[in-house]
Amino acid sequence: MSSLTLSSAVGETPTKPVAPVKSAASAPAVVAAAAPAAPVVPRATLGEILMPMLKMLLPPVFGLALFIGIWYVATLGASGLPGPVQTWNEAVVVFSDPFYQNGPNDQGIGWNIMSSLKRVGIGFGIAALVGIPLGFILGRFSFMSDMVNPLISLLRPVSPLAWLPIGLLVFKKADPAATWTIFICSIWPMILNTAQGVQRVPQDYLNVARVLALSEWKVVTKILFPAVLPYMLTGIRLSIGTAWLVIVAAEMLTGGVGIGFWVWDEWNNLKVEHIIIAIFVIGIVGLLLEQLLIQIAKRFSYEHS
C-alpha cells in the first residue's frame, strides 16, 4: 500500500509541482525525493512566460524612452518649448481636476474631450445612417453607382473643412457646423466600402439565395448584411480615424468647447505645455477609438473557407 502511494506521488512530481505537498502528509518518505525537483519547474515556466513579454515590451519602451530623451535634450536651451518634466508636472495639474467648469470658455480637459467625442459621435452616426444604406444601394444597382460615383470622386478629395462655411451658413451656429464637417468626412469611406462589400458578395452565396428563392428581406439579413459587414466595419474604422483628425481642425475654427478649441485657446494663453498635453490626449483617444473598432471588427469577422 505504501509503495503504491509512493510510486504514484513520485510519478506526479514532474508534471504537477503541487502534488508533493499534498502527498507529503501521508507519505513523508517522498518529501526528500520531491523537494529538489519541485522548485525547478516553476522557475523554468516563469522564465518562459517573462521572456516573450520582455521581448515584446522592450522595443516600444525603448522607442518611447528615446523619444522623451531627444525631447528633453532638444528643450534644454531656452527655446520656449517645455520639456518632458515640465509637461508632466503640468499634466498632473490638468488631470487632477478634468471636469471643472468656469464658464463656457474655460472648462476641464475632460469636458473638452467629451464634447469633441460627442460631435464626432453625432456626425459620424448620421453619416453611418445615411452612408451605409446608400452604399448598399450603390452596390446593388449599377445604374445608381454609375450615377453617383463621378460625384463622389469629385467631392471626396475636398478637405472637409471647406464645407465648414456651408455648415455655418445653413445651421447659423458653430456647433452643428462642426458636426456637419464630421458628417461630410465620415460619409465617403462608409459609402465606398459598403458598396464595394456588396459588389464582392460571392456569387455562390447569391446562387444559394436564388435556389432557395429567399425573400428580399432574408437575402439582405441572412446573406448581404453578414457578407458586407467586414467591409462596412473597415469603412467605419477609416471614417472614425478621419473624423478624429478633422474635429481638431474644425473646432479650432468654430470655438466653444472641444479639444481642438482647447489647443487654440491655450496657444492664445501661451500655455505650450497644455498644447503638448492635448497632442498626447488626441493621439491616445484616436488610438483607443481605432482599437475599439478593430476589436468590434474581429468579433464580427467570419472565416472564409
Added chain:
Amino acid sequence: MDKFVNIENVGQTFDTKKGKFVALRDIHLNIRQGEFIALIGHSGCGKSTLLNLIAGLTQPTSGVLLCDGREIGGPGPERAVVFQNHSLLPWLTCFDNVYLAVERVFSQKESKAKLKQRTHDALALVGLTHAENKFPHEISGGMKQRVGIARALSMQPKVLLMDEPFGALDALTRAKLQDELMKICEATKATVVMVTHDVDEAVLLSDRIVMMTNGPAATIGEILEVNLPRPRTRLTLAHDPAYIDYRAAVLEFLYQKQAHVEKQAA
C-alpha cells in the same frame, strides 16, 4: 412518370467579347422520376451549364426545359442544388444553414418545432448530428459537403442537382459519401442529376450516364443505361464483368471518341 424532367432541343449561347460562344446545342433528354443521371464529359463540355439550366440559374437561348410538366422559369427549392464548393454561409452554424432552407420551404404550413425537427432529421440523415452547432470553418471538407447535401435534401426537392459534389474531396472521403448518397437515394427515392468527371462514380451511382461531346457547341454524345442491380456495393462491383464493361464503355467514349480535347479547343 416517364418524362419528369423534360429537356427539349435546348441550346445555350453566351455573348463574349470575342462574339457569340455556343456552349450547348440540340440537347434532348427525358429524366424519369426516381432516376439517377450522371452527366460526364471533359472539362469545358458544358455539363455544368446544362445543370444550371435545369436549376433555372440560367435561361436557355433556345429550346425549353420542363419539370413535372411545368416550364422551368427560374431557380426554386423544388430543384435543390448541391454546389461544387458546398456554398455554406460561413456566418451560420450547420444547423442554421439547413434551417434557412427548411424555413423557406415549410414555414407557412408547419410550426417552428416541426421545422427544427426537419433540420435535425436532415443533418442526422448525413450523419452530422454531432456537428449541428459548429460553424462551417470548424468542420472538414467532407462534412461541409454533407451539410450541403443535407440542406438540399431538407427541402424535399423534386429533383436533386449535384455539381461535382465530391470533386474537391480525397478518394476515401469521396467513397464514403458516395455510399451514403446511395443509401439516401434508396431511402428517399430522389431524382438526381449529378455532374461528374469520375468514371467510377458515374457507373457506381447512376441508372443512366449521359456522355457529352467536347465543347464548344457540345451536345449529348451517348447515353449509357447502367443495369446493375441495387443496392450496389463497390467491393462486389469491382469484379463484376458488367460493371467492368460499363466502365470500359465510358472510358472508351471519353478517351477514344472524344480524346482530342486540346486540339478541338484550340
